[in-house]
Amino acid sequence: MNKKFSCFQELFSYDYSWIPSTLEKATPPPDPLHDHLSAFMTGKLLLRNEIPLDDESFQQMESSDLLATIPAIEKHPWGYKCRRCGNRKGHLFASLPDGAVYCRNCIMMGRISEKEHLYAYRLDVQWPKHIGACQWNGVLTTAQQHASNQILSAIDKGSLRLLVWAVCGAGKTEMLFPGLNLAFAQGKRVCLATPRADVVQELLPRFRSAFPHVEIQALHGASNDKSGSAQFIIATTHQLLRFGRAFDVMVIDEIDAFPFHKDKSLPYAADRAARKTAALIYLTATPRPKHEREIARKRLPVVFVPRRFHGHPLPVPQFITAFDFRKTLKHRELSPKILHWLRKRVKADRQLLIFVPTIEDAVIVTEILADSIPSITSVHASDPERSQKIQFFRNKSYEALVTTTILERGVTFPSVDVLVFDSGHQVFDQAALIQIAGRAGRSPDDPDGEVIFFHQGKTEAMVKAVETIRKMNKLGRRV
Amino acid sequence: MRCLNCHEIILHQVTWSNLFSPPSDAIICESCFTQLERISMPQCSICARPMARGKICKDCERWERDESWRGILEKNVAVFNYNEAMKNIVARWKYRGDYILIEMFKYEIQEVFQLHFSQQDLLLVPIPLSQERMSERGFNQALAIAALIKAPVREVLTRIHGEKQSKKSRKERVNTENPFQLLEQVSKPVLLVDDLYTTGTTLRHAAKLLKEGGAPAVYSFTLVRSG
Structure with missing residues (x-):
């Protein structure tokens, strides 16, 4: 009974039992480079050409059970599975003229087929023990x-x-x-x-x-x-x-x-x-x-x-309807609602971080705003000068930055107002909107930047994002 | 059906005209297809390089001026230009070894072959790989192309020593020794098949041997015209 269903179990769970255990006792090969090589090879699954050994010492190592040979592709009743990347999709396997099946999913790391093997090093490396390694002496909240x-x-x-x-x-x-x-x-x-x-x-x-x-x-x-x-x-x-x-x-x-x-x-x-x-x-x-x-x-x-390191709550996004956003953008204009907000900004000395759904929008919005904000630029994923532009924005060389979702997380600008144009677009899911809102108010000197969602009708993602932010702020007050 | 190149699902637009016909078995999606660039028509009559005007390009003129190379290669026919998208695909196919990618060019290869060579009774000869390269790559890219064409294929050439062509300059390429060897005589006109035409040296080296070995005329067919 159990055997019958084992193939389904294999299908639905990760199975790493094919990785060999480390050797308890082994005679390491007499090689001056050995320590270096051990550190490089331990805990890895390598192809033959990734192992920096000539054929002779490689074979020597292979026969000494220091190196385990693992078939790279598993064959199951339901199809193939690549052990390196876990790929199980039928359309991401193909075969070579000699019939060997190879994985197309991880091919950029070097092709592996049924006829090739992954090599795992079985010797455990003793990593140094550093007592009191942490030299950071800040204080945690x-x-x-x-x-x-x-x-x-x-x-x-x-x-x-x-x-x-x-x-x-x-x-x-x-x-x-x-x-x-x-x-x-x-x-x-x-x-x-x-x-x-x-x-x-x-x-x-x-x-x-x-x-x-x-x-x-x-x-x-x-x-x-x-x-x-x-x-x-x-x-x-x-x-x-x-x-x-x-x-x-x-x-x-x-x-x-x-x-x-x-x-x-x-x-x-x-x-x-x-x-x-x-x-x-x-x-x-x-x-x-x-x-x-x-x-x-x-x-x-x-x-x-639930609390930021400076103890202030997260800025809660405001919704402003701009139903004519797409329509006005077609005429290379911005919605009057947005322009009105820009004129009436409370703290106009903050930098502006503007999120738009697509690269094309980023380009158009930048062009339009360039008349009123001279130092403005845009970034997107395929922009070669991306990291440079972000650095310039951080140095306040730019007053405003128009971006796609690539800047939604991981980047910190001290004092910005965050605007999202067409926040109902599908690229802005709940997680993205929370992350975007989280770009504002990062610095203890200016902990409450504004976050505005200009939308053409609320979406569930927008509402849920604000709910989550409120919930976190509530939790944060209790701490 | 998934796109062979980008792995996205191919969505079929259902219109009145195709509502009752079976869905076309497209191999690649619309957006990948539009990135490929077919060689446009005003082109060099020998090597298929796209040109604004004139009959023969400068490179071919140089070949034809040389006594020993004149008329060795009748004509090269290529399918695609070597644009960025093509470079990426060829790199993945040939150097990373994603063998199945050649399928995405199947129709274009067959179409171009039909257009230029359907009248002739030709023998397809793929440019061979060296032993080393073959075992490294697992397939011969030229043979993969030849296999898509409905014509007899015979591997009558072998490569003696292999050094990567793509790492040499034109001068180095032209002056290298002939890297091929002919295994048997041929009597029919030959169509050499390769993946890239860059300077035409490889193809001319092979063509010269074939001509010496009895082929009345040698043409060539490449997936891409680069350079």
Whole structure:
């Protein structure tokens, strides 16, 4: 009976039993480069050409059971499954002229087919134990301290998950420091994964200065050193596709963000990259329904941080109807409602951050506003000067910035008013709107920027977003 | 049905004219299709490079001026221009090894072949890969193209040593030794098949051998005309 249904079980659950266990006792190969190689190879799933060994020493290693050979593609009654990226979709498999099936989903990392193998290194690496590694000497707020204690005990206990539901601007990074301090004291390997490369680059210097003696590497698509051999890895979630059972502590930042919740291979890889005994810490300001359900069923422990680090409540978005937004935009004008608001702004010295649904809208809105606001520019995902423009805006060289949803999260500008044009558009879902509203009032000097949703009819996402923000503010007052 | 290139679901617009006919089996979606650029008509009569005016492009003029290369290659026919989208697709297909991607060009390849060569009785000869490259890639991209054309294919060439063409300059390419070897004599006119026509050196090297080996005329067919 059980056997009959085992194929369905395989279909619906992640199964990583094919990753070999680490060897208890092994004679390491007599190689001066050995330590270096061990650090590089441990906890990874590599292709032959990613292993920097000549054929002779490779074969020697393979025969010495230090290196496990794993078939890369599984064949099931319901189809194929790629072990590297977890892909199970029939249309993302194809076959070569010799009949070998290959995975099209993760082909950009080098093709793997039925005839090729993944190699896993079975020797455990002892990571250094850093006592008192954390050199950060800031003070956490009460709300932060509470969450931080929970994180610390989760890391200490291991084998559990914890969702940290912290509002935008709560100071999530600092809350991790005490927990990571403990992890490094225990000689654990840590990974912090985030969906965006920009965030990786922003986090690296912060962690380097907080943990100056711990080896930290940043892995993202454009990073120079992709070896991933450090004790502490800060990586985009895509980079986790090379890891298997590697980390004792796995922190996933913005677990609700695109592409993490869209691309199924990323949760698969993130789960696999963590050891069985690992502590998984999820950070988010806007959990997806899947996690909210788990919280409601008490399957996922959660800790709230309903207050920003400066103690002020989140700015609550205001709705202003502008039914003629699309119509006026066609004539290269802005709706009178918007123009009226711009004229009557309370604090006109704040910078303006304007969100629009599409790239085309961004271009048009920028053109229109350029008459009244001379220093204005726009950014979007395929803009080559994107990071430069954001930097200029941060330096206040620009008065206004028109953007698509790419700036919805992860970026901090001290003093901005946030406008959303056509906030009923489908790209602005509840999570996006909460994140966008969270861009305002980030600095303790100016904690209440305005957030205005110009809409052509309220949507559920808009209403829910405001409800959630109000709820968090209410919770925050109680702390 | 999913688009072979971008994996999005292809949605069929139902209109009165196609309401009762079976849905067309499109392989790629509308937006991927529009990114591909067919070679436009005023083109060099030898190498199919799109040009504003004139009959033969400068490169081909140089080839034809040279005694030893004159008339070696009758004519090259190519299907697509090498624009950004095409570069990405070819890179994924050839270098990343996503073999199935060639299917998305099937109709265009067959159409262009029909247009230019349907009257002739031709033997298709794909440009070979070296042993090394073949085992690395798992398929020969030229053979993959030839397999889509409804004509007899025979692999009569082998490659002796392989160094990547794409890393050499034109001068280096033209002056290299002939990298091919002919396995058997041919008597029919030959259509060489390859993925890219860049300087035409590879194809001319192969064509020269084939001519020496008995082929009365050698044409070539490439997926892309680059350069």
